[in-house]
Amino acid sequence: MDDLALIRRAQAGDAAAFSALVELHYDTIHRFAWKWCGHAANAEDIAQLACIKLAASLAQYRFQAAFTSWLYRLVVSCAQDWQRGQRRHDHDALPADEPGDDATRPEDGIYLLQVLEQLGQLGEGMKETALLVHAEGLSHAEAGQVLGVSESTISWRIHVIRKALAREETRTVFA
Amino acid sequence: MKVSTTAYERALSRAKAPAPRAGARERARDAALAEFARVQAANELTSVSQDSGAEPRPSRIEQRRGRFPMFWMQRRSLFGAFASATVVLFATAMLWPVISGRVDLREFTGYETELPAAQPPPARQVAAQPVAAKPAPPEETRAEPLAAARGGARQEMPAPGTQAATSGDRPVIVRPDEKGRVNIRVQPAAEPVAPVYANAKSPAEVAEGFRQLQREQGANRPAPARIVDEIQILPNAQALERKPGVVVANQPQEMDELQESVVVTGARGELHASASRSRLKKDKDLIEARNNAAPPAPPPAGRVVTPEEVQALRRAAEGDDKFQHFDSNPIKRVAEEPVSTFSVDVDTSSYSFVRRMLNEGRLPQKDAVRVEEMVNYFDYAWPRAASREAPFEPTIAVTDSPWNRGRKLVHVGIKGYDVPRDGAPDVNLVLLLDVSGSMDQPDKLPLAVQSMELLLGSLKPTDTVGIVVYAGAAGTVLEPTPVREKQKIVDALRSLTPGGSTAGAEGIERAYQLAQRNFRRGGVNRVLLATDGDFNVGLDSTEELKGYVERQREKGVMLSVLGFGEGNYRDELAQALAQNGNGVAAYIDTLSEAQKVLVDESSGTLFTIAKDVKIQVEFNPAAVAEYRLVGYETRALKREDFNNDAVDAGDVGSGHTVTAIYEITPVGSEATSVDPLRYGANAAPAGARAAEYGFVKVRYKLPDESKSRLISKAIPIGAGSLPVLVEREVRFSTAVAGFAQLLRGGQHTGALTFDDVIHAAQGAKGDDPFGYRTEFVQLVRKAKSARGM
Numbered sequence: 001m002d003d004l005a006l007i008r009r010a011q012a013g014d015a016a017a018f019s020a021l022v023e024l025h026y027d028t029i030h031r032f033a034w035k036w037c038g039h040a041a042n043a044e045d046i047a048q049l050a051c052i053k054l055a056a057s058l059a060q061y062r063f064q065a066a067f068t069s070w071l072y073r074l075v076v077s078c079a080q081d082w083q084r085g086q087r088r089h090d091h092d093a094l095p096a097d098e099p100g101d102d103a104t105r106p107e108d109g110i111y112l113l114q115v116l117e118q119l120g121q122l123g124e125g126m127k128e129t130a131l132l133v134h135a136e137g138l139s140h141a142e143a144g145q146v147l148g149v150s151e152s153t154i155s156w157r158i159h160v161i162r163k164a165l166a167r168e169e170t171r172t173v174f175a
Numbered sequence: 176m177k178v179s180t181t182a183y184e185r186a187l188s189r190a191k192a193p194a195p196r197a198g199a200r201e202r203a204r205d206a207a208l209a210e211f212a213r214v215q216a217a218n219e220l221t222s223v224s225q226d227s228g229a230e231p232r233p234s235r236i237e238q239r240r241g242r243f244p245m246f247w248m249q250r251r252s253l254f255g256a257f258a259s260a261t262v263v264l265f266a267t268a269m270l271w272p273v274i275s276g277r278v279d280l281r282e283f284t285g286y287e288t289e290l291p292a293a294q295p296p297p298a299r300q301v302a303a304q305p306v307a308a309k310p311a312p313p314e315e316t317r318a319e320p321l322a323a324a325r326g327g328a329r330q331e332m333p334a335p336g337t338q339a340a341t342s343g344d345r346p347v348i349v350r351p352d353e354k355g356r357v358n359i360r361v362q363p364a365a366e367p368v369a370p371v372y373a374n375a376k377s378p379a380e381v382a383e384g385f386r387q388l389q390r391e392q393g394a395n396r397p398a399p400a401r402i403v404d405e406i407q408i409l410p411n412a413q414a415l416e417r418k419p420g421v422v423v424a425n426q427p428q429e430m431d432e433l434q435e436s437v438v439v440t441g442a443r444g445e446l447h448a449s450a451s452r453s454r455l456k457k458d459k460d461l462i463e464a465r466n467n468a469a470p471p472a473p474p475p476a477g478r479v480v481t482p483e484e485v486q487a488l489r490r491a492a493e494g495d496d497k498f499q500h501f502d503s504n505p506i507k508r509v510a511e512e513p514v515s516t517f518s519v520d521v522d523t524s525s526y527s528f529v530r531r532m533l534n535e536g537r538l539p540q541k542d543a544v545r546v547e548e549m550v551n552y553f554d555y556a557w558p559r560a561a562s563r564e565a566p567f568e569p570t571i572a573v574t575d576s577p578w579n580r581g582r583k584l585v586h587v588g589i590k591g592y593d594v595p596r597d598g599a600p601d602v603n604l605v606l607l608l609d610v611s612g613s614m615d616q617p618d619k620l621p622l623a624v625q626s627m628e629l630l631l632g633s634l635k636p637t638d639t640v641g642i643v644v645y646a647g648a649a650g651t652v653l654e655p656t657p658v659r660e661k662q663k664i665v666d667a668l669r670s671l672t673p674g675g676s677t678a679g680a681e682g683i684e685r686a687y688q689l690a691q692r693n694f695r696r697g698g699v700n701r702v703l704l705a706t707d708g709d710f711n712v713g714l715d716s717t718e719e720l721k722g723y724v725e726r727q728r729e730k731g732v733m734l735s736v737l738g739f740g741e742g743n744y745r746d747e748l749a750q751a752l753a754q755n756g757n758g759v760a761a762y763i764d765t766l767s768e769a770q771k772v773l774v775d776e777s778s779g780t781l782f783t784i785a786k787d788v789k790i791q792v793e794f795n796p797a798a799v800a801e802y803r804l805v806g807y808e809t810r811a812l813k814r815e816d817f818n819n820d821a822v823d824a825g826d827v828g829s830g831h832t833v834t835a836i837y838e839i840t841p842v843g844s845e846a847t848s849v850d851p852l853r854y855g856a857n858a859a860p861a862g863a864r865a866a867e868y869g870f871v872k873v874r875y876k877l878p879d880e881s882k883s884r885l886i887s888k889a890i891p892i893g894a895g896s897l898p899v900l901v902e903r904e905v906r907f908s909t910a911v912a913g914f915a916q917l918l919r920g921g922q923h924t925g926a927l928t929f930d931d932v933i934h935a936a937q938g939a940k941g942d943d944p945f946g947y948r949t950e951f952v953q954l955v956r957k958a959k960s961a962r963g964m
Binding site: 013034137 | 182183184186187188190192193195196199200202203204206207208210211212213214215218
């Protein structure tokens with residue numbers, strides 16, 4: 001059964017269809033959540049939040065955008081919510097508490113976390129943009145659709161990110 | 176050394192998420208299924224449930240542009256689908272707590288559905304998420320971190336927790352019972368959501384309240400409540416706030432943690448109440464502190480929202496721009512109050528702000544509309560004065576009122592003496608630019624820089640320009656430099672980048688020091704402040720800042736304020752500072768507005784020709800029964816202030832026009848007054864004075880004098896037809912005044928419509944060299960459609 005039929009049935013209240021939908025998309029959700037935070041347990045929390053949110057808001061999916069775009073957007077919004085909640089509880093779980101768990105090579109994981117942190121500091125929408133384009137391989141137009149901005153905005157953001165991170169790297173190298 | 180710019184891209188694209196740990200997928204699925212069941216149940220039970228917050232948060236653009244129609248349609252279909260079920264179930268829902276005996280009736284006084292039309296704009300619909308906003312504390316709850324995951328059928332114990340959503344201004348309590356069904360109650364605004372907490376004096380009592388509620392709900396294992404690091408905030412947070420002992424962001428060290436919130440949990444880290452958060456606004460200062468930060472974020476999910484907050488959010492939708500509240504001038508009876516006194520106002524920022532709002536398709540908040548500033552935005556061809564010594568000649572024009580049959584409009588127009596370009600005094604200008612992080616928007620710092628470059632074009636080569644910036648710290652970017660070296664100034668301007676918080680006061684001090692060091696005797700010494708609104712550090716209060724500006728004015732350095740951007744524009748402060756600094760406050764929303772203020776009218780912006788200009792009109796009670804001053808509400812003066820030279824008033828720049836309009840109701844020409852005033856006390860020349868509606872007096876000081884001079888002129892009855900030019904200008908200013916009053920609610924404009932305004936303005940545009948009047952007509956059209964929304 002394809003996505004759309006599943007969604008229609010789930011929207012009509014079919015719990016089995018909804019369960020199948022979650023099964024199908026959990027990996028996507030979890031993957032993006034993990035890339036967002038680079039931390040296994042947090043990623044699971046975000047993914048779970050997103051699944052719950054999916055249950056509550058599936059009725060509002062109106063088949064206008066691709067389901068995956070819509071889903072990305074939902075996960076982005078959950079991740080933002082999560083982060084906002086987390087910011088006040090930094091002591092709860094520092095991302096660095098599980099080094100090595102997160103990537104094939106430890107230094108990769110640490111570098112990724114640094115990149116994520118820098119992206120997070122660039123301002124609203126920047127981290128999301130970078131993740132969608134670079135980590136998830138979306139085109140600028142698709143990313144724009146997910147984030148509700150124009151394609152050119154995405155291109156501009158990518159440009160800004162590139163400049164900012166290049167400066168950051170230069171500084172790190174010289175330091 | 177060249178560094179690859181794509182290292183981070185590689186890191187991102189190579190980032191491989193590990194497989195979810197065992198059980199994570201199942202937990203998430205089960206949690207989602209439980210939520211799914213809850214949502215379905217809620218849908219069946221009532222159509223009130225509108226879990227708008229569950230939708231992915233719309234982007235900021237969408238919040239502004241809106242997907243409102245879809246939103247409504249969806250609500251309607253939801254409503255339609257469950258309409259019949261609602262009737263039955265609604266009754267059940269209403270009676271349910273009574274039947275079950277579990278709910279104290281005092282706690283909930285009523286239920287109601289809200290039709291879509293009654294909803295607040297969805298753009299700012301407060302997010303309400305059916306899950307606890309905060310992941311539960313680590314170890315214990317890692318396995319089952321989310322309270323709402325346990326909702327519905329999987330509950331061992333009915334969750335007394337309140338799930339929050341909003342409906343209109345009122346909190347909605349969503350409360351699953353043991354069968355997993357959900358009752359939804361809309362709380363009357365005045366009623367606290369949970370009285371058990373309303374009287375709580377401490378977090379412990381809040382916790383006790385929860386336990387109590389739990390017992391009432393039939394929980395057989397009352398779990399000891401545990402306060403985590405947050406605090407339950409009640410819908411009437413203000414009431415709670417006043418109670419001693421409650422931890423609300425009262426301490427200064429908490430000021431940066433405005434979003435203080437509370438979660439009360441039961442044993443084993445299970446959340447019995449969903450997190451409620453409340454952005455507490457302790458007082459204005461806190462809000463102002465927040466204004467320095469980012470634009471207002473949508474509130475976090477999963478929270479009870481207070482009516483006050485909804486108000487705040489509404490305001491946020493309009494931006495946090497601050498305007499002084501004022502009521503429109505009332506109609507006054509001449510017999511009781513024959514004298515009307517006010518200070519002139521040549522500021523135009525209100526018009527620019529209104530224009531900006533309308534261009535965005537929104538009607539401006541009423542307090543943003545100051546009729547006199549709208550009227551005075553336009554340059555009127557009143558006859559101009561001939562010399563610097565008698566810098567204006569009032570023009571009086573009486574016409575029939577287009578707003579009310581039988582009334583008349585009296586125009587008092589002043590056109591200031593226009594200082595010829597070659598005779599212009601030397602200018603010592605210090606630009607004080609706000610480069611705080613909030614200025615980092617295309618319509619703020621970049622526009623300010625472009626505006627300043629425009630301004631350079633209207634200065635003489637020997638004039639000097641210095642630049643001071645302020646952000647986290649204040650600094651001098653450019654020592655006073657002659658405009659001859661224009662490139663140097665332009666380079667300095669273009670090197671500015673925004674960042675940091677705002678230290679406005681310190682910047683002002685530094686700018687004044689610079690201006691003082693370079694003081695030009697007999698010239699114009701002026702600080703030109705460009706900001707998006709905030710001065711929050713340094714001199715403590717607004718009053719202190721105003722006093723400082725006033726003292727500097729006495730030393731000869733004036734201040735003008737240019738406002739940029741929106742979101743936290745503080746109009747009131749800008750006005751007050753400019754007024755105390757004998758300067759103008761202008762709001763620059765576009766480069767063409769900068770062109771108008773800084774080039775076309777630069778001499779008016781820079782050169783003051785008269786200061787403390789006050790107007791007093793005394794009406795003849797024999798001729799006028801009632802009068803109403805249109806606008807100038809914020810500029811009213813006491814009658815005795817008119818002759819008091821110590822009382823500050825507005826200033827008129829070179830070439831400025833000032834127009835005031837009165838609407839009067841004539842009583843006829845019988846001079847039978849016993850009023851002990853001009854027309855009554857001395858009865859002799861009643862014949863002559865019966866031909867006057869009133870008497871206009873204008874008091875002003877020349878820029879370098881401290882004693883005021885007086886110009887006066889009578890308002891004649893039946894003076895014959897007006898000169899064609901004056902008549903046209905009167906028609907246009909009347910149209911603008913009518914429009915402004917419509918935007919303010921139109922209490923006094925009778926049956927006037929936007930179409931009437933368009934019609935009147937179209938016929939009175941004249942040659943309109945800069946296109947401002949044409950733009951006005953377009954603006955009225957926009958207001959028409961904005962109203963239709």
